[in-house]
Each structure stands twice: as structure tokens, then as C-alpha cells.
Amino acid sequence: MISVDNLAVEFSGATLFSDVSFVINPNDKIALMGKNGAGKSTMMKIVAGVEKASKGQVSAPKDTVIAYLPQHLLTEDNCTVFEEASKAFQLVFEMKERMEALNKELETRTDYESQEYMNIIEKVTDLGEKFYALEDVNYDAEVEKALKGLGFRQEDMHRQTSEFSGGWRMRIELAKILLQKPDLILLDEPTNHIDIESVIWLEDFLVNKAQAVMVISxxxxxxxxITNRTIEVTMGRIYDYKANYSQYLELREDRRAHQLKAYQEQQKFIADTQEFIDRFKGTYSKTNQVSSRERMLEKLVPIEIDEVDTSALRLKFPPAPRSGEIAVTVTDVSKSYGDHVVFKDANMSIRRGEKVSFVGRNGEGKSTMLKSILKEIDIDAGVSELGHNIKVGYFAQNQASLMDPKLTIFQTIDEVAKGDIRKHINNILGQFMFGGDDVDKKVGVLSGGEKTRLAMVKLLLEPVNLLILDEPTNHLDLKSKDVLKEALKSFDGTLILVSHDRDFLQGLSEKVFEFKDQRVLEHFETIDEYLKRNRIEKLADINL
Known part of the structure; x- marks a missing residue:
């Protein structure tokens, strides 16, 4: 049991939250929720021991292991994937090496009656009790299993970590955390860089094998x-629900309705009391009653209604210009990088107005296919072409990072705005929650979600009839994702969508292209039907 007692955090005199207390029990699976800026990540860092609170403390039994996966990692690149993941068992290996060294020393010493000899025996005994109490584990097999579950292939095991992107190195760190089997796992946006199959593997692990978990997602x-409990951080305090996220939303609405009713009743009571005071103040016979009611108002604790995030991302794509009947044609396309075959003899035809999803493990060629369609890379064989009068709007995975960090938000949009629309830049930015002085902020200081929203503004400045979105929801909060999804539903052009977010994909695409084993397979079904048919939710198709 981990106890959080009376935590408070203050920045420059402003209170982020105060008097926060809760207990994390074994097997609790907690969603830490709240609007951006409420203090979720700060609270998680305090529980992890990475940051300190202004007041209060986090206490846990001796030898409690808390593992923390932040949103951004600083990694070293001096070993292989397998070696880095094996560091999860570093303490075990060091314990074994220490025992072996002490036993060897005992074999060579002859001072059997000395205190030093007795001390060594005591150390060996103590280490032995701890070591042999550990579960008998095939450590190499466990490392391989975790890495494969998170999307690594057998041939990746002995590649240098420096060869992998930040997202893949995040997976290595996640594998290390899972292998340690800690008492509490803290995860801050763990699904941002992993594909659908790996997300489902992670879900299964956290539900069935992990102990306590706290996640921001x-x-x-x-x-x-994965969760059975939701802690909401709002207005400097917390609310604790023994419910998953969807149930919590319903309970929160009930709570706010009760708050609103109590607030209205209190306001009526205040008004009636004040009216009595104003009416009879100075009336001798009512002096005591007036004084009593004045004291009552002074002692009254105002009822607060929980804040509602009223900022709204009002997103609407411009009408799509008319295009030819066929938007995208791919015929017998093959692509390799050296000896690595990404896909071969791939075929696809996407018609005007169709909404399709590209799915498959990371590295199977989804982004490569997008780049071949856009002529950003050369293909080895076949033909990839756009239809008549196709105008493309493209959101790449690294779109946010491509913007100049030295420019302001306004300058970033002013660079690409053409004609009369330049007169309306502030209005457009305001619709994307960049209001007032925000437009003068440098891109370099924006959060991941803010950069993604700004990249979306750029995408909206010119009418297109083919939207190609590669992981557009990374760093977007739940509310922004819902608004983007509704905008895409009403978009009257053609949509190609790459995303690992199942909830976001639901109801968006009527056709799925699956990238698997160097092939591209076409399925005339929704993402839900695809997942069900492949039984991915039961982990049948994941090679553990």
C-alpha cells in the first residue's frame, strides 16, 4: 500500500493543487484524469519520486518498487536492444555476481575462526536468502517475450538501440519496466508510439500480470x-471514483448536477438572508435576528461548481474540390531498403470519397506506402499514382516537429496563408484555442498537443480532396480527438488514415488495408470487424 498524504504544489505563488490525499492499493488500476494543466503529470512525478511536492509526502513500505515511464526519455545508445532490456534484471545479476565473488573468497581464505570470515558468511547467507527467494526465471526468455510483445522482431534483438527511433526506444524502456514486475507502474501517455497489436498486448499484461498501475492517457x-478506478484532478483537488473512464464520465455529470443544485439553493438562501438584513437593519426589534444572520453569512462556505473545460476546438474542413472517380491507384508496387523488403507486389484502389485505414505493426510499411503515394520516395517496381485533380493535405507523424521553433504561432500560419485569408489568421487561430497573446508564443515552447493543433491549422488553409493523416491523434487530448473525429466524419473528400487509436478509428473507415509479412491485404470491413475477425483482442495473432 502506497500512501499519498496532504500533497500540495505551488508555482510562483499559484497553487496547482493542495491537501491531496489518496491510497494506492495492490492491484489498483488507476486512470489519472483532468484537463491539460491540471497537474496530472506533476502528481505522477511526485509519486515516482522524480519531483518533490511543496507540502505533504508519499510513503510506502520498505523495498517497494515504483517504476515510472515519462512521456519523453533521455536514452543512451551504447548497447543492443536485448542488452538494454536485460538491464531490468541488473540488480539480480549483480546479486548473483556478488554471491559468487564472496563464495570464491571463502574458498581461498583459511582464517576460519576470524570475525572477517564470519562476516563474509553472514553476507553470503543474507544474499542467498534474497536471491533464492526470487522466482526461478529464464531471464533471456522473459526479455525476448516482452520485446516481441511490444513489436520487436527476432532480428531486432541484437541491433544497436541507436538504430531505432525515439518511439521504439520508448518501447525498450517500457519492456524494462514491465520485466521488473514493480509494485506500482506509472505510465504517462504510454500508447503514443506503439501500434494496435502492441497496445492490446500491453493491456493484457497490465490487467493480468501487473500489480498496481497508474496511467495518464x-x-x-x-x-x-485496463482501469478499475479513476482519480480526477480538478480545481486544485481530486475526486476518486471506483470506476473506469466511461463510468467516471457519467458519475462526474451526476456530481456536477448535484453541485449545481446545491449552489443554486445556497445562492437563493444568501439572497433571501441578505434581503432580510437589508430590510430590517436599524429596526430595534430585529437587531438580534439581523446580527445572527450576518454572522451566518460570514461563516457560510461557498459551494463551488467543478470547472468545465469550455475551450472548444471548432474544426471543419473546407468543401473538397471535385476529383476523378479514382483518387489513388497502386499497382504491383514493391519497396525495399537494402536487404529489407518492406512490401512487394502491393495493389490498392481508393475511390473518391472513400475513407480507409492502414493498419499493421510499426515497420510493416504503412508510412512508406504513404510516402510512395506522395512521390516522396522512389519505389523499386510498379506504379503509384494520384487520380485526376487530386489535391492532397498531408499530416505526417513528425509534422509538429517540422515547424520552425523560432517562429511565433502567428508567423507560422502567416508563412503559408495566401490572399484574403491572411486577414482572418487571428480568427482561425482563435478557433483552435490560440487566443489573445497566445499567437505571439514561439513554436518551441508549445506542448505536443498545441503543436499538433497548429499543424492542423496549416492543413486547413487550402481546400483539399484527399486527406492523408499519419498518426494525427498523438498528443491530442480526448476532447480534441473527438472534435477531429467528427470533422473527419463530415469531410466530403477521400481519407487515408493511419492510427493506432482504436476508439478514434471506430466509425471512421469503411475499408481496411492491412500491412503484414511484406504484403498489403484489402479488407472490405470496418476496423471493429477487422479486429474481431483477426481475434486480435484475444491476442491470438500476437507472437508472444
Whole structure:
């Protein structure tokens, strides 16, 4: 049991939260929720021991292991993937080496009656009790199993970590955390860089094998599937629900309705009391009653209604210009990088107005196919072409990072705005929650979600009839994702969508292209039907 007692955090005189207390029990699976800026990540860092609170403390039994996966990692690149993941068992290996060294020393010493000899025996005994109490584990097999579950292939095990992107190195760190089997796992946006199959593997691990878990996530399906408790951080305090996210939303609405009713009743009581005071103040016979009611008002504790995030991302794509009947044609396309075959003899035809999803494990060629369609890379064989009068709007995975960090928000949009629309830049930015002085902020200081929203503004400045979105929801909060999804539903052009977010994909695409084993397979079904047919939710297709 981990106890959080009377935590308070203050920045420059402003209070982020205060008097926060809760207990994390074994096997609790907690979703830490709240609007951006409420203090979720700060609270998680305090529980992890990475940051200190202004007041209060976090206490836990001796030898409690708390593992923390932040949103951004600083990694070293001096070993292989397998070696880095094996560091999860570093303490075990060091314990074994220490025991072996002490036993060897005992074999060579002859001072059997000395105190030093007795001390060594005592150390060996103590280490032995701890070591042999550990579960008998095939450590190499466990490392391999975790890495494969998170999307690594057998041939990746002995590649240098420096060869992998930040998202893949995040997976290595996640594998290390899972292998340690800590008492509490703290995860801050763990699904941002992993594909659907790996997310489902992670869900299964956290539900069936992990002990206590606390997670911050904007992936609705993920948090609904793994959590049994929701702690909401709002207005400097917390509310604790023994419910998953969807149930918590309903309970929160009930709570706010009760708050609103109590607030209205209190306001009526205040008004009636004040009216009595104003009416009879100075009336001798009512002096005591007036004084009593004045004291009552002074002692009254105002009822607060929980804040509602009223900022709204009002997103609407411009009408799509008319295009030819066929938007995208891919015929017998093959692509390799050296000896690595990404896909071969791939075929696809996407018609005007169709909404399709590209799915498959990371590295199977989804982004490569997008780049071949856009002529950003050369293909080895076949033909990839756009249809008549196709105008493309493209959101790449690294779109946010491509913006100049030295420019302001306004300058970033002013660079790409053409004609009369330049007169309306402030209005457009305001619709994307960049109001007032925000437009003068440098891109370099924006959060991941803010950069993604700004990249979306750029995408909206010119009418297009083919939207290609590669992981557009990374760093977007739940509310922004819902608004983007509704805008895409009403978009009257053609949509190609790559996303690992199952909840976001639901209801968006009527056709799925699956990238698997160097092939591209076409399925005339929704993402839900695809997942069900492949039994991915039961982990049948994941090679553990």
C-alpha cells in the first residue's frame, strides 16, 4: 500500500493543487484524469519520486518498487536492444555476481575462526536468502517475450538501440519496466508510439500480470480496458471514483448536477438572508435576528461548481474540390531498403470519397506506402499514382516537429496563408484555442498537443480532396480527438488514415488495408470487424 498524504504544489505563488490525499492499493488500476494543466503529470512525478511536492509526502513500505515511464526519455545508445532490456534484471545479476565473488573468497581464505570470515558468511547467507527467494526465471526468455510483445522482431534483438527511433526506444524502456514486475507502474501517455497489436498486448499484461498501475492517457479504449478506478484532478483537488473512464464520465455529470443544485439553493438562501438584513437593519426589534444572520453569512462556505473545460476546438474542413472517380491507384508496387523488403507486389484502389485505414505493426510499411503515394520516395517496381485533380493535405507523424521553433504561432500560419485569408489568421487561430497573446508564443515552447493543433491549422488553409493523416491523434487530448473525429466524419473528400487509436478509428473507415509479412491485404470491413475477425483482442495473432 502506497500512501499519498496532504500533497500540495505551488508555482510562483499559484497553487496547482493542495491537501491531496489518496491510497494506492495492490492491484489498483488507476486512470489519472483532468484537463491539460491540471497537474496530472506533476502528481505522477511526485509519486515516482522524480519531483518533490511543496507540502505533504508519499510513503510506502520498505523495498517497494515504483517504476515510472515519462512521456519523453533521455536514452543512451551504447548497447543492443536485448542488452538494454536485460538491464531490468541488473540488480539480480549483480546479486548473483556478488554471491559468487564472496563464495570464491571463502574458498581461498583459511582464517576460519576470524570475525572477517564470519562476516563474509553472514553476507553470503543474507544474499542467498534474497536471491533464492526470487522466482526461478529464464531471464533471456522473459526479455525476448516482452520485446516481441511490444513489436520487436527476432532480428531486432541484437541491433544497436541507436538504430531505432525515439518511439521504439520508448518501447525498450517500457519492456524494462514491465520485466521488473514493480509494485506500482506509472505510465504517462504510454500508447503514443506503439501500434494496435502492441497496445492490446500491453493491456493484457497490465490487467493480468501487473500489480498496481497508474496511467495518464488520451486513448479512451486503452484506459477503459485496463482501469478499475479513476482519480480526477480538478480545481486544485481530486475526486476518486471506483470506476473506469466511461463510468467516471457519467458519475462526474451526476456530481456536477448535484453541485449545481446545491449552489443554486445556497445562492437563493444568501439572497433571501441578505434581503432580510437589508430590510430590517436599524429596526430595534430585529437587531438580534439581523446580527445572527450576518454572522451566518460570514461563516457560510461557498459551494463551488467543478470547472468545465469550455475551450472548444471548432474544426471543419473546407468543401473538397471535385476529383476523378479514382483518387489513388497502386499497382504491383514493391519497396525495399537494402536487404529489407518492406512490401512487394502491393495493389490498392481508393475511390473518391472513400475513407480507409492502414493498419499493421510499426515497420510493416504503412508510412512508406504513404510516402510512395506522395512521390516522396522512389519505389523499386510498379506504379503509384494520384487520380485526376487530386489535391492532397498531408499530416505526417513528425509534422509538429517540422515547424520552425523560432517562429511565433502567428508567423507560422502567416508563412503559408495566401490572399484574403491572411486577414482572418487571428480568427482561425482563435478557433483552435490560440487566443489573445497566445499567437505571439514561439513554436518551441508549445506542448505536443498545441503543436499538433497548429499543424492542423496549416492543413486547413487550402481546400483539399484527399486527406492523408499519419498518426494525427498523438498528443491530442480526448476532447480534441473527438472534435477531429467528427470533422473527419463530415469531410466530403477521400481519407487515408493511419492510427493506432482504436476508439478514434471506430466509425471512421469503411475499408481496411492491412500491412503484414511484406504484403498489403484489402479488407472490405470496418476496423471493429477487422479486429474481431483477426481475434486480435484475444491476442491470438500476437507472437508472444
Amino acid at each position: 488520451h486513448d479512451r479504449a486503452f484506459i477503459d480496458n
